[in-house]
Amino acid sequence: MPMTIRGLALAAMATTCFYGSVAAADTELTFRYAYDNVDEIQAGLDRFEELNPGITVTMERVAFKDARDQLIREGAAGAGPDVAHLAFVWIKDLGTAGACMPLNELIEEHGIGENGFQDFIATDLVLGDDEETIYGVPFATDTxxxxxxxxxxxxxxxxxxxxxxxxxxxxxxxxxxxxxxxxxxxxxxxxxxxxxxxxxxxxxxxxxxxxxxxxxxxxxxxxxxxxxxxxxxxxxxxxxxxxxxxxxxxxxxxxxxxxxxxxxxxxxxxxxxxxxxxxxxxxxxxxxxxxxxxxxxxxxxxxxxxxxxxxLGGQSLCVNANTDYPEESWKLMQWLNSWEFFENYNTGYYPAQQALLVKKPFPAEMTGFQKQFSEGARSWGPYARGxxxxxxxxxxxxxxxxxxxxxxxxxxxxxxxxxxxxxxxx
Amino acid sequence: MPTARGIRGERPFIVFMLVPAFFFLLMFYVYPTLFNLEVSFTDLSLFGLKQGGEWIGIANYVELVTSDDFHRVVFNTVVWLTVVGVAVRIVLGLGLALLLDSKVLDKYRLKTISRVLLLVPWATPPIVAIVSWRWLLNPQLGDINKLLLGLGIVEQPIAFLSEAAWVWPALITIITWNTLPLVALSFLAALQSLPSELLEAAEIDGAGRWQRLRYVIIPHLKPAIIVMTLMSTFWTFNNFVYVWLTTAGGPGLYTNVMATEVYIKAFIDGRMGYSSAVGVVMATLMVAFGMVYLRFIAQREFKEVF
Known part of the structure; x- marks a missing residue:
């Protein structure tokens, strides 16, 4: 009998080690998304997993109006998703609060978007108080x-x-x-x-x-x-x-x-x-x-x-300062800001990059909005910077x-x- | 019967057994309470949780005591939400309990079904109740306005949740609908412990319905009324979910109460220190109410307990 118990214990340990090592091979990211086109975004995340074997992404949901407060609370407690979906105007506060990580090095090393960070619109809203530290990336724009x-x-x-x-x-x-x-x-x-x-x-x-x-x-x-x-x-x-x-x-x-x-x-x-x-x-x-x-x-x-x-409103993305996987999170950020993602998955929204915006024409009935975008949309600017x-x-x-x-x-x-x-x- | 020496001998064991409960009480009640008190003397910001706040003494308390907005919030919490809300529930709960205990329901074999139906609102989660009521009260699409218009009672739909004259009654209706069953069932349970001989004796003595209610039934229900009033007051005064999900404190500040003010100040204005001060005032008011209530009312009724 003691031999049997010892044998079972060894088997259990071996099984744990085996599955433990298999699980360790995958990086599990969490992406918190706040808008309601969930199925499209999930399909885009599935595609990301195909393109990046070894990284899996779980989508979490939050009401958009609660997304900022939730991340601030989690940031202070060392928790939260790896990548979060937020409003343009929240990034400075979240960066200052230590909830979003500085992205300058990742941008410099790996790049972002079709034509680099400077091609994004409203970049002034994702800078910290020093006007140099980048805490987020504009994602989609709206007016x-x-x-x-x-x-x-x-x-x-x-x-x-x-x-x-x-x-x-x-x-x-x-x-x-x-x-x-x-x-x-x-x-x-x-x-x-x-x-x-x-x-x-x-x-x-x-x-x-x-x-x-x-x-x-x-x-x-x-x-x-x-x-x-x-x-x-x-x-x-x-x-x-x-x-x-x-x-x-x-x-x-x-x-x-x-x-x-x-x-x-x-x-x-x-x-x-x-x-x-x-x-x-x-x-x-x-x-x-x-x-x-x-x-x-x-x-x-x-x-x-x-x-x-x-x-000129919109959504932005930030990498949680508490993430264990900044490199993998960055790969997800790059995917979410790619033309392929906007063309095939996030189809209802307009990318916050000039190079991609020109690729996505407004339908005929939306000319008023197009005109508003090009002629009458202003940044929150001093509201967010002040x-x-x-x-x-x-x-x-x-x-x-x-x-x-x-x-x-x-x-x-x-x-x-x-x-x-x-x-x-x- | 254990002797005093026996109890003394078991004291270490009793203390040992109470340690886990005390530990959890200290960790999850005393510590947060003291921490909240400390934060209320700082300018801690939502955006500076990691850095912490600076000590500003009683500035937060001075600000809230001198703020007209805060006076309105206290008035809303105490008068509308708590006094009116609890009074409506107690009175309706009593009426409903009497109805459920009446012989009329027995006669038509409606007793069981009516008691089951009474449980439905109570079993409905507040969020579901609020969303449903918001739809019912909707001026354009809501069934209540359709009914009122259809019956010719009103000529224009009523915006129950946004017109100043209607918003508090509408809010109290929603809270009452969802929470009344507990009050009614508590009173019903107390009513069923009333010996029928007492009512029969009163009837023989010539007591009418009103006199039986006043001199027999209500005195018998007094302990239940006192307990339910105390509990309902605590639940209602501290309640956040009904006001927040129904009106979010609006229009303007018209339905803003202390619990929603704590949330707004902390998580919208980002002023954790000020919000903590509001929380401390809330807790102090409730402790004061509890003490006064127990001292002057409950103690008189439950002499054997105190």
Whole structure:
């Protein structure tokens, strides 16, 4: 009997050693992805494994709005995925917090992208405070544009696509007059809502900006309380006159199902969304109406006294500072930024590299977005480079606008509160 | 019966057996609590967790005590979420328990089915309940608005989760729906321990329904009411998930409560120190409430326990 037990123990040890050595041959990476085109991305990761025998990749999921906070917490605890999918504007904070590793050496040694790191757009957003250390790589780029329903335009006597904010308001009133919803937007006031974008588009197109460089290495407010208050009043008009989607104050996301549904169903005149959401709306409409011609047109965002301006947004990737496999993680970063990956797998998004962007034309119905990209998209620049965390400004903007929207504060009080908060951060 | 000497002799063994429990209590309750207290006196940032924060004394506490926003958050937490929320649950729970214990349900053989149905909301995870209610309350697509419009009760759909007049009632409805069964079942269990002779004697003495409820049933349920009020208050005051997933504290600050404020300050504004101070205030308020409640109300009812 003792011999039998000894034999079993030896067999177990041998088995453990054997499988242990087999397992050790494979590097197991974890890639945390936050958008919803999961099947395509998984297919791309499968292809990466075929191309790189000995490396396996597991995809983890996280809600995009939680991706930054999750990685910061993990970074401090020495955990987290090897490669993480994040927003452009989070990289500096994550790098400073020690959650994303410096990539300068890996870029120098192995390169990245079709034409190197300098060919990527918005690279200023992935640098640390010293403006030299690279903590992430821009991955895919995006901006916002307007979608208009052409049938509602005809029926309501709206002769042309609105070019200014005032024209949009007037056109929305005409749409309401024929029983349709005017300009649909999410006006919810949670911490990660849409009104932040719409407020900034409005301010920028009128020459204001919440944060600007003071030219001497510091940052300051670039907008007056009156300008802020007038934009609050502008969006409040839609709510007060029922020109936007009912319940807008309870919606936080631009792709709230109610907004998308009203647009697809042809009950809403206009909405403002990022490229991918526009593509989703058009695809869904075509699926429901296979024989008909698309009743939408796209255009640049409206403007005030200046030019129409939206943000050059997008996604970026970073390598976790706690990874045990920086070289293998870098191979994955290179694959995710390759043309083959965007052409075959991440097809719904536009690569954040100039050399690849020209290879990926916009469909005909997306010309408005294309124009916005090339003529009216600006970087978050000083917002991301300055000392005020974008998340904090975003949250306060939402709260201040929300307080004015429901009449808790006047728009002037809300504007003063917002500017005092941002000034305190600067 | 063990003698005092016997207990003294077993003391080392008793202490030894309690060591693991004390260890876990120290590690997972006392240490985090003290650490949180220490952080509340610093300017620790979410982005500087590795570097740590600098000692700033009571600055975080001064800021929150003098902040109008924080006053609103405390008001929301104490009045709307806790006082109104718990009161609604206790009153409805009592009513539901009385209904479930009534002879009417027995007469129509509905007792079992009604008790099973009562468990459904309780068995529903909060996230599922909240998502379902958000859809039900949706102004465009929600069934509640469709019903109200269909019956001609309203002319325009109501944006329950964004209109100031409706958002708190809607939020409390969701919380109540999901948590009422526990309260009702606790009261039902207490009701079933009420000897029927007592009610019969009261009836013979000429007590009407209201008098039986007031002088027989409620006094009998008092211990259960006290326990449920205490427990519901703790659960509700500290609750994060219902408010966050339903309104995220909006519109504006209208439904922001202390638990969501802790999250917003820590993980959106990145101010871990300030957020810890809010947490300390929350804990202090609850400890104070618990002590007062036990001292003045529970102690009177449970003399044999204290």
């Amino acid at each position: 916002w544009g307007m979608i208009y329903n052409t049938e509602i335009m005809k029926e309501a006597g709206i002769e042309k696509v609105p070019e200014t904010w005032e024209e949009l308001l007037e056109a929305s009133r005409k749409a309401k007059a024929i029983g349709k919803i005017g300009f649909g937007f999410a006006a919810g006031t949670s911490a990660a809502n849409t009104i932040w974008f719409l407020a900034n588009f409005n301010w920028w197109s009128d020459g204001g900006t919440l944060v600007e460089s003071d030219g001497a290495g510091g940052y300051r407010l670039g907008i007056s309380a009156d300008q802020v208050a007038s934009v609050i009043d502008y969006y409040k008009t839609y709510l007060d006159e029922d020109l936007t989607v009912p319940g807008a104050l309870a919606m936080d996301a631009w792709n709230d199902p109610t907004i998308l549904e009203q647009m697809i169903a042809g009950d809403m005149f206009a909405t403002s969304v990022p490229v991918f959401t526009a593509v989703q709306i058009f695809d869904q409409w075509r699926e429901r109406n296979p024989e008909k011609e698309l009743p939408f047109t796209t255009a640049m965002t409206p403007h005030g006294s200046g030019k129409p301006t939206t943000h 000392p005020a965390a974008i998340g904090a400004m975003w949250n306060q903007t939402s709260r201040s606008f929300g307080a004015a929207f429901i009449g808790e504060k006047t728009s002037k009080e809300a504007a003063d509160e917002l500017l005092a908060f941002v000034q305190g951060l600067l």
